Structures are given as structure tokens and as C-alpha cells.
Amino acid sequence: MTETLPPMPVQRTRPLDPPLEYDQLREEQPVTRVRFPNGSAGWLVTRFEEGSQVFSDPRMSARRPRHDTPEGEVSEAGEEAPFNPTFVMMDEPDHSLYRRLLTGRFTPKSVQKNLQPYIDRIVDEHLDAIEAGPETFDFVQAIALPIPCLVICELLGVPYEDRDGFHHATEIMMDMANSREERDRGAKWLIDYITELVAKKRATGAGEGLLAELIRVADAEGSFLTDDELIGMGVLLLFAGHDTTAAMMGLSALTLLTHPEQRQDLADNPAKIGPAVEELLRYLTIVQFGLGRVAKEDLEIGGRHIAKGELVVVAMPAANRDPRVFDNPDTPDFDRKMTRHLAFGYGVHQCLGQNIARAELKTVLPRLFARFPHLRLALPAEEVPMDTYGTNYAVKKLMVTR
Amino acid sequence: MKIAIEEDKCCGAGQCVLVSPEVFDQRDEDGIVVLLEPNPPQEQYATVREAAAVCPAAAIEVHE
Ligand code: HEM
Numbered sequence A: 001m002t003e004t005l006p007p008m009p010v011q012r013t014r015p016l017d018p019p020l021e022y023d024q025l026r027e028e029q030p031v032t033r034v035r036f037p038n039g040s041a042g043w044l045v046t047r048f049e050e051g052s053q054v055f056s057d058p059r060m061s062a063r064r065p066r067h068d069t070p071e072g073e074v075s076e077a078g079e080e081a082p083f084n085p086t087f088v089m090m091d092e093p094d095h096s097l098y099r100r101l102l103t104g105r106f107t108p109k110s111v112q113k114n115l116q117p118y119i120d121r122i123v124d125e126h127l128d129a130i131e132a133g134p135e136t137f138d139f140v141q142a143i144a145l146p147i148p149c150l151v152i153c154e155l156l157g158v159p160y161e162d163r164d165g166f167h168h169a170t171e172i173m174m175d176m177a178n179s180r181e182e183r184d185r186g187a188k189w190l191i192d193y194i195t196e197l198v199a200k201k202r203a204t205g206a207g208e209g210l211l212a213e214l215i216r217v218a219d220a221e222g223s224f225l226t227d228d229e230l231i232g233m234g235v236l237l238l239f240a241g242h243d244t245t246a247a248m249m250g251l252s253a254l255t256l257l258t259h260p261e262q263r264q265d266l267a268d269n270p271a272k273i274g275p276a277v278e279e280l281l282r283y284l285t286i287v288q289f290g291l292g293r294v295a296k297e298d299l300e301i302g303g304r305h306i307a308k309g310e311l312v313v314v315a316m317p318a319a320n321r322d323p324r325v326f327d328n329p330d331t332p333d334f335d336r337k338m339t340r341h342l343a344f345g346y347g348v349h350q351c352l353g354q355n356i357a358r359a360e361l362k363t364v365l366p367r368l369f370a371r372f373p374h375l376r377l378a379l380p381a382e383e384v385p386m387d388t389y390g391t392n393y394a395v396k397k398l399m400v401t402r
Numbered sequence B: 001m002k003i004a005i006e007e008d009k010c011c012g013a014g015q016c017v018l019v020s021p022e023v024f025d026q027r028d029e030d031g032i033v034v035l036l037e038p039n040p041p042q043e044q045y046a047t048v049r050e051a052a053a054v055c056p057a058a059a060i061e062v063h064e
């Protein structure tokens, strides 16, 4: 028996705005039943407060099935992950036990001290290389991809020479235009890669970096961390750490290149870079198909009754454009008074890497436009190829002239 | 104003430290929130309220 339901909106009309159907849903049916892209049924939440509530309610479990996979690929919670998703799919108190193995390396203080000097150096090197290279270049290949790859390699202690392999595997895994078999092949590559790297590090005495620290935790007497979990965490950090930030960097550059007023504002007021990055995160909300949770018991969200076991998806791109919380939500405004947004999620699973992503964006964007004040698109904005099927919305390629 | 933190709830996202560094810090080992000023001076009230509002884990409680 299948319910007749409207589909979750996924098609964009304007490249930087979420599907326009969200505007009507948010006003008329902020918590409503839909059919997800893979054919499963559940609830879609399009308002900010209700979305925040879903993420912070302990009765909502993070152990959820996917909803954004291709047509027909419906599966059970956790079952489709080819690698151990560890704390991403855990609830309290287990989630904290694992996440806290990592949090010390992701605080603003630690990022500032241990990664910022490295970020400063590699960004300048890459800008020098652009200056020495052809006038027209692809911003994705020149900056948006290499910087996050270098940073995650530095953090984890992964050799940067291997970037082509792990980036390619990540792309295959995250592209919802690919079949399950193809995506699993990408994931399998990442698992094999991290497994081998862990073995190598063990053989040579672990050394530096977060992966080595995790190996030491796993190898300690009586440790709860299994090898399967250690490898799962390594895979997770490797792909979550570079693909997201690369997507955000490319789209942020496109946004500034197509919004001269905002670009000028930032050039005139460099101190606005913090608020500007938060606003770009809100405006772009790259996790384009939202995130799911499963009700652990019967409960109510926005006056609707959700039954135990039902899937609830928060459409963060819609919630981050909720006019109840953000005035003129469809315009990027670097003077916006904003307490928080949902681009990194909310609740205890809120992005672990957010301070790293911020550090990279805050370094790259102002330096790029200061160094190349005449930077412009090399083709009409409508012709910039967009990655519409990726879990993270992105530009595939961004040809610009310096 | 009186602030109470619940270490058990903290997920170490560091949002509190970003908005109110005079009042909140994080432990080096595991990123758990550390309260520097349980009774902050009045000029800190606004940022402390903001820190409590941004904390994704509802680990900061403010009594006024
Ligand atoms: C702009 C860039 C980024 C965006 C938009 C982003 C987005 C997100 C979102 C929305 C979540 C919440 C998932 C959920 O609630 O189910 C998340 C979780 C996570 N992110 Fe990010 N992320 C970014 C960068 C990073 C970076 C640089 C890293 C690592 C270095 C990272 C590592 C993680 C991890 C490990 C989690 C799981 C946290 C948990 O379940 O407790 N992310 N991210």
C-alpha cells in the first residue's frame, strides 16, 4: 500500500536559491508528508524553529535511513552505509563518547593555533601560483578543492599525494546520479585506503596527526574503540572534511562574483569577513537535500503528530530562508543580525569541523578578492556548470579571469 | 546574572567561545566547555545570552 504524496522539491529554478516550491510549503505546510527522492515516505520540515526542534529533541534518533538516494533505493537505518558511520548515527550517551575523542582538535582555539598558520601559508602559495599562471583559470581546481584537501591531510596525517584518489572516490560516493553499486565502489576505495594507511602507520609507529592519535586510543589497553570504528572515523573525516568545504568555497566565490554590492562591501570592510562567512553559509546551505532523523516515540512537531519510527527530514536550505527569522532571506546581507543558522545542522551532531571550514573560508575569500580586484567570471553566470545531484550542492567548475 | 553549564550535554562545537570568549573556554583535551566567569559583569550579559542561544546542545543555562 503506497500513500499518494507530493514529492520533496529538489529542482532548482535559480542556481543560488533552493527549489521555489519551498516558499509555499514553508507558509502552508511547514511540517508535511512527502515522498523523498528514493521513494520512501516521511515528514519534511521547512521552517527554522521546527527544524531546530527536530535536531535538538533527544527523542529524535540520528540512526536514520537515507532519503536522498536515487529512485527505488530504499533501505533500513544505518544498513546502507558501506563503512561504519560510528558517532554520526549514534544517540546519547554513545555519540558523545566517540565525538569527544575528536573535539579537542576542532575547537576554535586549536584550529587557530594548529591549523591557521598552515592555512595562511598554503592560501598564499596557491594565490602566487594563480598569479604566475594563465589569466583565465578554474577556481575549483586552483583553490576550492586543493585548500580543503591539504587542510584535511594536514589534520589527519594523510599524504597529500593521494588526494586525486580520495577526492575521486568521494565524488563517486556522494553523487546521487550514480547507482548504489557505483557509490559503494567509491566508499570501498576510501575504506581500503584508510585501512592500508592505518596499517602503515602502525608498522612505522603511528607518528603525527589525528589518525595516529586515534590509533593510539584504539591500541590502548582495554580501549572501547575497535579497528572497524577507527577506520570508519578516518573515512568520515577524510570525505566530510574536504568535499563540503570545497563546495562551499566554490559557491561563495560564485556568489561574490555575481553580487557586486556585497563584494564591494567586503572589500571596503575587511572586518566583516566573520559575519559575511556566516551569511554565505546560511544563504548557500550546501547540504541541499537536508538531513533526516527518526522519531523514537510518538511526538509532535509544529502541531503535527509524528509516529514512532517515522523519518523526519529537515530541509535546511528552506529553513535558512525562513522569513520569520531572517528578513529578506533571499538576499545575502553581511550586516544581517543573525544569532545562528542551520547550515552546520543543530543539536549535538552539529558539524564537528565547522571551525575548520570557517577558518578556510575566512582566509581564502578576502585574500582572493584583494589579490585579484578585477576577478570576473569568464562565462555568463547561467553557464556555470552546477553539481545538482551531489549531497553537497556545488559548482563543478568555475572559470574566472584575473 | 548567573550561568550554569552542563558538561554532559556539551558537544564541543565551540560556538559559545566564538561569541563570548571572556566568559567561556574549552578544555584542550576534549573541547568540553569551561566556565571562566560564573557571575559575569553586566557588559557581558548580551554576549552570554547569545552564547546560550547559539549553543547547539543547550548546555548553557542563564538565570537573570
Ligand atoms: C562548509 C563546510 C561544511 C558544512 C556545510 C558541513 C555540514 C555539516 C552538517 C550539516 C552536519 C550535521 C550532520 C547531522 O546532523 O546529521 C555535519 C556534521 C559533521 N561534519 Fe561537517 N560540514 C562542513 C565541514 C566539515 C569539515 C571541514 C569537517 C572535518 C574536518 C567536518 C566533519 C563533520 C563531522 C565529523 C560531522 C559529524 C558530527 C556528529 O555527528 O556529531 N565537516 N557537517
Ligand code: SF4
Pocket (backbone or CB within 6 Å): B009, B010, B011, B012, B013, B014, B015, B016, B017, B024, B026, B031, B032, B033, B054, B055, B056, B057, B058, B059, B060
Ligand atoms: S556552544 Fe555549547 S556545545 Fe558548544 S562548546 Fe559551548 S557549551 Fe559546548
